Amino acid sequence: MENFSAPIVHIKNLTKSYRRGGQIVSVLTDITFDIPSGEFIALMGPSGSGKSTLLNLIAGIDKPDSGTLKVGGIDIAILSEGDLADWRAANVGFIFQFYNLMPVLTAFENVELPLLLTQLSYKERRERVELALIMVGLSDRMEHYPSELSGGQQQRVAIARAFITDPVILVADEPTGDLDRTSAGEILAILDRLNSEMEKTIIMVTHDPHAAKTAHLIRYLEKGQLDVAD
Amino acid sequence: MTIPFSYIIRNLVTRKVTTLLTAGGMALVVFVFATVLMLEEGLRKTLVETGSPDNVVVTRRSAGTEIQSVISRDQAAIVENQPEVAYGASNMRLTSKETIVLISLTRRDSDKSSNVLIRGVGQTGILLRPQVKIINGRMFRPGLSEIIAGKSIADRYKGAGIGEKLRFGKREWTVVGIFDAGKTGFDSEIWGDVDQLMQAFRRSVYSSVILKMSDPAAFQKLKVRIEGDPRLTLEAKKESVFYAEQSQLLSNFIRYLGVALSSFFSVGAIIGAMITMYASVANRIMEIGTLRALGFRRKNNLSAFLTESLILGAAGGIVGLVLASFMQFFTISTMNWQSFSELAFGFTLNLSIIIKSFVFALIMGLIGGFLPAVQAAHLSIVDSLRAA
Ligand SMILES: Nc1ncnc2c1ncn2[C@@H]1O[C@H](COP(=O)(O)OP(=O)(O)OP(=O)(O)O)[C@@H](O)[C@H]1O
Ligand SMILES: [Mg+2]
Numbered sequence: 001m002e003n004f005s006a007p008i009v010h011i012k013n014l015t016k017s018y019r020r021g022g023q024i025v026s027v028l029t030d031i032t033f034d035i036p037s038g039e040f041i042a043l044m045g046p047s048g049s050g051k052s053t054l055l056n057l058i059a060g061i062d063k064p065d066s067g068t069l070k071v072g073g074i075d076i077a078i079l080s081e082g083d084l085a086d087w088r089a090a091n092v093g094f095i096f097q098f099y100n101l102m103p104v105l106t107a108f109e110n111v112e113l114p115l116l117l118t119q120l121s122y123k124e125r126r127e128r129v130e131l132a133l134i135m136v137g138l139s140d141r142m143e144h145y146p147s148e149l150s151g152g153q154q155q156r157v158a159i160a161r162a163f164i165t166d167p168v169i170l171v172a173d174e175p176t177g178d179l180d181r182t183s184a185g186e187i188l189a190i191l192d193r194l195n196s197e198m199e200k201t202i203i204m205v206t207h208d209p210h211a212a213k214t215a216h217l218i219r220y221l222e223k224g225q226l227d228v229a230d
Numbered sequence: 231m232t233i234p235f236s237y238i239i240r241n242l243v244t245r246k247v248t249t250l251l252t253a254g255g256m257a258l259v260v261f262v263f264a265t266v267l268m269l270e271e272g273l274r275k276t277l278v279e280t281g282s283p284d285n286v287v288v289t290r291r292s293a294g295t296e297i298q299s300v301i302s303r304d305q306a307a308i309v310e311n312q313p314e315v316a317y318g319a320s321n322m323r324l325t326s327k328e329t330i331v332l333i334s335l336t337r338r339d340s341d342k343s344s345n346v347l348i349r350g351v352g353q354t355g356i357l358l359r360p361q362v363k364i365i366n367g368r369m370f371r372p373g374l375s376e377i378i379a380g381k382s383i384a385d386r387y388k389g390a391g392i393g394e395k396l397r398f399g400k401r402e403w404t405v406v407g408i409f410d411a412g413k414t415g416f417d418s419e420i421w422g423d424v425d426q427l428m429q430a431f432r433r434s435v436y437s438s439v440i441l442k443m444s445d446p447a448a449f450q451k452l453k454v455r456i457e458g459d460p461r462l463t464l465e466a467k468k469e470s471v472f473y474a475e476q477s478q479l480l481s482n483f484i485r486y487l488g489v490a491l492s493s494f495f496s497v498g499a500i501i502g503a504m505i506t507m508y509a510s511v512a513n514r515i516m517e518i519g520t521l522r523a524l525g526f527r528r529k530n531n532l533s534a535f536l537t538e539s540l541i542l543g544a545a546g547g548i549v550g551l552v553l554a555s556f557m558q559f560f561t562i563s564t565m566n567w568q569s570f571s572e573l574a575f576g577f578t579l580n581l582s583i584i585i586k587s588f589v590f591a592l593i594m595g596l597i598g599g600f601l602p603a604v605q606a607a608h609l610s611i612v613d614s615l616r617a618a
Contacts, residue, residue: 059523062611085527089524094523094524096615098516103244103517104240104241105236113524114525117526
């Protein structure tokens with residue numbers, strides 16, 4: 001399902017370094033690549049190669065040192081912190097390796113959380129959340145707390161939370177890294193459906209070649225550089 | 231919208247023990263704080279209510295208290311004949327020449343003794359104090375060695391109960407009545423016939439003269455005349471002011487002690503709240519970062535943690551105030567250094583004390599939670615997500 005219109009992510013000569021104990025560590029040296037809208041891309045590479053760093057930049061939770069970083073046509077590198085927060089709330093869905101659910105909130109409330117930043121009424125929020133939880137197969141677990149759910153179920157709640165606001169892109173950092181093969185398969189199937197049926201652009205960092213196969217495109221990151229896979 | 235309130239409350243509920251200990255610490259401080267204010271208020275109320283605003287107390291100039299005051303019979307006669315004095319039934323002038331004697335009585339519950347104030351009054355003395363009511367027995371008769379005792383004295387001192395006898399001034403006195411003076415200072419006094427007492431103690435002078443004014447607005451005129459009369463060297467004060475001034479020293483002492491005590495303890499409670507809140511932030515770094523990634527702002531995290539510690543403070547405030555309110559059932563008796571005699575008073579809770587104590591509790595919560603909340607707000611998203 002290729003889409004050759006304007007890319008949803010446009011990156012050119014992007015660099016990023018971190019300061020650690022007075023020393024500057026260069027993580028991304030010169031990244032240039034585009035992600036077409038509706039793509040499902042897997043980012044692979046050795047540990048420490050900068051995969052998470054690149055993902056964080058695209059998701060607007062970190063700032064590049066230099067280069068161009070446009071998502072959905074917006075130069076997110078120059079947005080103020082507040083504008084960036086609003087932009088993330090509207091445009092990005094996050095999926096983390098360790099689910100990052102709020103332990104004191106139920107599955108329902110965790111999924112509802114991003115909607116609290118919108119103007120939706122409680123009734124509208126309720127309808128949306130129930131639909132999302134049905135989609136990830138957890139309609140009978142709405143009132144359960146994360147501690148009462150398996151890892152795979154928690155990740156499904158997290159996915160529901162990620163797409164509840166109908167964002168343009170989903171970023172997933174090792175979404176199956178903490179799961180067994182069966183649960184991982186279920187998660188990947190849901191991501192695949194989100195991509196093919198709801199046309200979400202998905203950027204997934206993974207170490208698992210099996211997971212990467214679900215994606216339509218694999219990119220390798222090594223020593224701060226991107227290589228196209230064969 | 232912001233971070234939901236249920237998220238904040240449930241985080242507190244989840245850490246039951248820490249929450250209870252932290253709020254409990256603040257509750258104790260609020261208890262001390264409120265109790266001291268209640269004590270001060272109780273004392274103030276007791277002494278202020280002892281005096282009526284239309285009564286005037288005349289004492290020797292710069293005597294300060296009735297005990298140190300001396301008024302000769304001639305001077306007393308001049309004072310009694312002032313035109314502002316009110317008339318009671320059968321054209322009786324409402325004045326009372328009084329004498330004050332301190333005697334030592336032994337407590338019923340221990341062998342310790344304390345000074346008790348004996349007031350010699352005329353038959354009008356009781357008419358001038360409508361708050362004083364005989365609740366048991368009868369009024370003493372003039373010309374006899376009879377006395378009546380305030381309720382709090384009768385309860386606490388040997389020989390002061392109805393029908394009992396006390397020895398002082400080389401005579402035996404029979405307690406023929408018990409009076410209830412409400413929560414006023416008179417409740418801690420014994421009254422007898424002024425002439426009998428002066429005879430027994432071989433006194434020729436009075437301590438004070440009490441007048442009831444027919445028109446309280448005329449007080450200033452009366453005061454100027456009495457204080458300007460070269461024969462008198464006396465001063466006149468409204469009775470309510472007179473007693474309020476007597477409580478000043480003790481009241482200040484209670485207040486300073488209370489403020490010192492509660493500030494000292496509050497440092498401990500604030501540090502406790504701070505430790506709790508720092509731990510709360512440290513345990514939720516991943517959640518803080520996740521909320522920010524989802525689009526919540528720094529200020530949302532700041533206010534969530536501040537709210538959390540304010541709730542701790544509020545809980546402490548409520549519990550502390552509930553505990554303190556039970557103190558209203560207790561009466562304290564202590565030496566009033568200005569009159570050198572026993573004074574019984576209670577703990578009085580009022581709206582102003584409730585508000586002050588609650589605000590104090592909230593301030594403790596706010597100070598305790600401030601730095602941790604700022605820390606939570608300052609974390610960068612990437613750092614907090616990496617900390618998970
Ligand atoms: N906030 C930070 N402060 C300092 N150094 C950082 C920070 N974030 C990342 N780094 C460093 O940048 C490099 C790349 O980190 P990154 O997390 O992007 O790697 P990764 O490819 O995701 O690795 P992994 O597969 O282990 O998750 C590492 O050397 C890391 O230590
Ligand atoms: Mg990583």
